Amino acid sequence: AGPTVNFGEQGSVTFNYALQMWGQYEDYTSSNDDGDQTDFFLRRNRLTFSGQYNDYVGFYAQLEGGVDSKDGEDDSSTFFRDAYLTLDYSDPLRFMAGRFKNTFSRENLEACLEPLTLDRSAMSFTPFAGSRDTGVAMWGNLADGALQYRLMLADGREADEVAQDNPRMTARVHWSPLDPEYDYGYRGTYLGTQKVFTIGFAYDTQADVAYSDFNTGRNSAEDYTATTADVFFEYPTAAGTFTASAATFDYSIDNAINEDPDLALPANSELDSSYGKVGYLFPNKIGIGRLQLFARYDTSDFNLDSGLLDNTTTAGGFNYYIDGQQLKLTGEYRSVDFDNVESATNPTLQDHDQVTLGFQMIF
């Protein structure tokens, strides 16, 4: 972590900078051009200012440069990826307000720069307000951190097309019988410093998010509901640290996507999916750093009548930790197979391979 400046009696502010640079090979160029490409881009590029106003009230403001320079899209506009206030009354009773990670899936809540594999899967992002949402949360730890609960009230889907913009409600609990995971954010790996076994469940809902008869009456407003279950296990041994994690997802809007929805309704609104990922961290340094091998297996069934998009993604690779997560090299090979049909015209919807080499620094 970067430098912290204290001031006043209880105030402090910490500055951080984090950069993830990727070089990526893909065997297609764009959605309308087959061929292949080699692309350097900044996957994450973040300036963070966080601090405490006093012992109770804190803040977190993170400027993001976005996915900069991918496919020739240079000089992406910066925006506040996160901007929120925290009020920590006690460990069982904490509040957040502003824009921050929605509290549904474990993988979305795993730190962006500390995943087990190259990156998170898109299935971990909810159809509306995918990674972050704007609202308020109440959460806390009970039973010495073995039990954690979270409740969130947020914007969810906001669209001109829907008459009633109701709030979205999310609830999540987890149980950690070994070492507790007591933060709001999880990690994809603790690098062998913790013995963790955590099971989590979450439920997400928003009423009347889309019409299933948008062009033919607008009488049937459908509700969004989603559930996820996830398990995480990491155990350090003399022979190395073993990590395994899995989750299932069920998003639904009563099949509106296959009826007569508004055009803006996302294609993943009826998604059923799951992931499994495993890792092995060698017990000793190899060269100047530590080596971790990983693999993941993702299945996604979008339940579209066309059968499009359904795919199975297999990936394997390594993390080489030169100085923990602060200086890390990552390499990954990924294969995407479309289960039912391959698009005849769009190379991004045809079976393809991808090789990525990434470097990350957290300052």
Next chain:
Amino acid sequence: AGPTVNFGEQGSVTFNYALQMWGQYEDYTSSNDDGDQTDFFLRRNRLTFSGQYNDYVGFYAQLEGGVDSKDGEDDSSTFFRDAYLTLDYSDPLRFMAGRFKNTFSRENLEACLEPLTLDRSAMSFTPFAGSRDTGVAMWGNLADGALQYRLMLADGREADEVAQDNPRMTARVHWSPLDPEYDYGYRGTYLGTQKVFTIGFAYDTQADVAYSDFNTGRNSAEDYTATTADVFFEYPTAAGTFTASAATFDYSIDNAINEDPDLALPANSELDSSYGKVGYLFPNKIGIGRLQLFARYDTSDFNLDSGLLDNTTTAGGFNYYIDGQQLKLTGEYRSVDFDNVESATNPTLQDHDQVTLGFQMIF
């Protein structure tokens, strides 16, 4: 205020972060959809870096996240809301150069996070370069701060449609017979720390800003002129602090908006309007903070031949200062009544109500 770092013999830089989060209920959803909505959004979200290069030269750079997440518009691009240099030769002779608040109306110059009511009225922003403009200003205090003058030369309206891009000129004076208001910015309330009575006048002009015969010859280029008069009074007593403020505005471009202007000419270019606002701050703490009640009454006559837009807005609410302006809760109820006609199709131009609850932290 956040931490200040000194360096060299005279240099210093101060870091600040300010976040205003609002939850807002409105009895319509959008300009093409009646219904209602509940929306959480970040009304203001600002990182500020300011400092002194030496005893004479300083700077102020403020990154703004904009109105983020309102109506589902998430991840607003950040931009420099303010970016300017200051040269303070003496108290009567000060200069500013860059992008900063135009120096016309008192309410626009009241600190964004220290208003008396929930927020400022749109009437306080000039038709061109509404809140900030880019240019240079000379200003200063005379007679021990009882008299303040300001002169500004800035861009004003810049448009392809107008042949001659002349500079805009603004002049403002105020007289403060009690405690002086000697800063470039005013405040909406001093929370009972000052006894203030201030009368101000300002004049704003730019030559040839719009044709009144844009499609029929382009022979008549019209001049923009505007005047405002304002009064501010705040007086602390044993029974609490009383605040009252009022202003009138007269913007004009020789009625071009009702003739044959270019399409980009703003609808408020012929506005006559006024506001009155009052506040009462209880003398003692109530709970952990101090309570201030407020109300405001705004009238706006846009002088459009159609009679559209003219409205009367009435609002009332409270500020609850947990730690002065640094930690503040604000609640406001607002009613907007259209004076002449309500739009048949656009819910935002029909009489409506709004309830807002806001929380602010200035770090």
Next chain:
Amino acid sequence: AGPTVNFGEQGSVTFNYALQMWGQYEDYTSSNDDGDQTDFFLRRNRLTFSGQYNDYVGFYAQLEGGVDSKDGEDDSSTFFRDAYLTLDYSDPLRFMAGRFKNTFSRENLEACLEPLTLDRSAMSFTPFAGSRDTGVAMWGNLADGALQYRLMLADGREADEVAQDNPRMTARVHWSPLDPEYDYGYRGTYLGTQKVFTIGFAYDTQADVAYSDFNTGRNSAEDYTATTADVFFEYPTAAGTFTASAATFDYSIDNAINEDPDLALPANSELDSSYGKVGYLFPNKIGIGRLQLFARYDTSDFNLDSGLLDNTTTAGGFNYYIDGQQLKLTGEYRSVDFDNVESATNPTLQDHDQVTLGFQMIF
């Protein structure tokens, strides 16, 4: 330079802010409107965070407000102008990774806020990824800094229109027999603190960047190649400091621009051009600062069959250094003459004059 905060054993971060404000007069208003205009704008507006993670690894992150408020385009989105990591193994062996200045022309590599004349010429920016590119570089100094080499692998042109997105390769060498120029960036003037004579050469290439038969078969993919040669001389004497610099540029894609290219191919892809610039810095202070006079002469031949765009630009002016480059006033008069044809309809492509007065602060 602004304040530096140290932390840990080897870590440090430095904060900088730089603002260039220009007031500019031009004898036309826009590309579709003759007339004239006076415009204040922020030419450069930058917050910089840079530092060292340890003795080997460092970073540089620069937020840019862009050309803000020019022609009425206010509140430009900020973006990361630069965002890169450095690995300095030894002076002869250094690495950079991320988004940073492409390493082709000397003038592009001269510090943005330390040019000799008002600003750099557009000819110094390559047709693709003009000023900055995303990729990796290896560079270093040999023979006590007399010889410097640079090799860069970057994105170059990335476009849907091109089947194969190959990497771009750039190589540059310079020879400095007097005082060495050992940084990655050059300067437009050393203000008499160095005796410098440097000759540089660079070569830039990317395979298959554009079809010369885009609409008629897409069989002929053409390669991009570019060369530049530059010389820089600065010598302080008792009579003042003399500066002279010149360069030539040859960009080519095998004449694709005059055949049947995709519409996005830049007009400067077949440019032949050169500049010469001279400066004289008076030996002693004049008033509170130091005065430097400068002039430049640019010729550009775009090799378009239409003969459009070819122009000769002559400029002269002064820098007045109140506190070196930290506080500087600059004035320039510029005349642009189109060599072959003047556009009948576009005032920006007709002979024109421009007068600029600029003020800069580097904090």
